Amino acid sequence: xxxxxxxxxxxxxxxxxxxxxxxxxxxxxxxxxxxxxxxxxxxxxxxxxxxxxxxxxxxxxxxxxxxxxxxxxxxxxxxxxxxxxxxxxxxxxxxxxxxxxxxxxxxxxxxxxxxxxxxxxxxxxxxxxxxxxxxxxxxxx
Numbered sequence: 001x002x003x004x005x006x007x008x009x010x011x012x013x014x015x016x017x018x019x020x021x022x023x024x025x026x027x028x029x030x031x032x033x034x035x036x037x038x039x040x041x042x043x044x045x046x047x048x049x050x051x052x053x054x055x056x057x058x059x060x061x062x063x064x065x066x067x068x069x070x071x072x073x074x075x076x077x078x079x080x081x082x083x084x085x086x087x088x089x090x091x092x093x094x095x096x097x098x099x100x101x102x103x104x105x106x107x108x109x110x111x112x113x114x115x116x117x118x119x120x121x122x123x124x125x126x127x128x129x130x131x132x133x134x135x136x137x138x139x140x141x
Contacts, residue, residue, distance in 0.1 A: 019112075020034050026112050030101070030105075031071075032072075036068055036077075037109075038058055040094060040102055042054065042058060043078060043093065044094055051065045051069060051090070051092060069092050076095060076097045079092070079095055081093055
């Protein structure tokens with residue numbers, strides 16, 4: 001009989017939980033959670049996004065996106081604006097305060113990741129990242 005740690009899926013699940021715990025601890029004093037951080041990181045790479053696009057790209061339920069964006073607006077990190085090509089739609093954009101928050105948290109976020117992959121050398125870290133991207137490619141498009 002195989003043990004739990006022989007199952008790669010279980011190991012990925014456990015590492016995902018650990019990653020979430022570490023990121024949420026690091027974000028705790030800002031009042032944000034990993035889901036907020038993911039929205040901000042996504043917005044940092046775009047000129048804005050419809051809420052339904054955020055939901056699809058991040059894999060969050062559309063109703064969760066509404067609450068996350070509400071929270072980010074209250075913090076001044078994001079705002080809803082009329083979509084340039086359809087005034088009936090609203091896009092979510094990162095504010096300058098949101099960009100500053102991400103800049104200020106880059107080092108801490110890298111430390112969290114460093115803690116997760118601490119046992120690996122630099123080449124192994126690069127390989128792990130490449131392999132995870134390959135596995136996740138379907139969900140990241």
